[in-house]
Amino acid sequence: MVSMIKTQKVQNRVYQYQTDSLAAAASNAQVEGADPTMATLTATTMISGTTQILTKAFQISQTSDAVSTYGRAKETAYQLGRALKEIVTFGLRTA
Numbered sequence: 001m002v003s004m005i006k007t008q009k010v011q012n013r014v015y016q017y018q019t020d021s022l023a024a025a026a027s028n029a030q031v032e033g034a035d036p037t038m039a040t041l042t043a044t045t046m047i048s049g050t051t052q053i054l055t056k057a058f059q060i061s062q063t064s065d066a067v068s069t070y071g072r073a074k075e076t077a078y079q080l081g082r083a084l085k086e087i088v089t090f091g092l093r094t095a
Contacts (some may be wrong), residue, residue, distance in 0.1 A: 013051050018044040056083035056089055 021042070030036070041056040072078045 010051055014048060015051070016046055016048040018045045018046055052091065054087045056087050058083055 023039070058079045060076045060079055069075060069078075
């Protein structure tokens with residue numbers, strides 16, 4: 001689910017971008033010398049969004065990181081992974 005999140009660098013808390021769409025594919029073959037038919041152009045659509053900062057604090061002692069635990073090398077890495085999953089899950093639910 002994390003891999004489905006698109007990232008984009010923004011300069012402000014509120015950002016904007018434009019979307020565009022193409023006309024449906026159609027046969028446009030013409031005979032030589034034919035007068036062209038002018039197509040109707042469509043404007044782009046302006047989309048805006050706001051950035052959000054989410055945090056999850058945790059504390060691990062050096063002893064917890066130093067001792068052997070079953071199934072993981074470092075407690076800090078494990079807790080960091082859990083915190084990131086919680087943040088992403090919350091972000092997806094509130095988007």
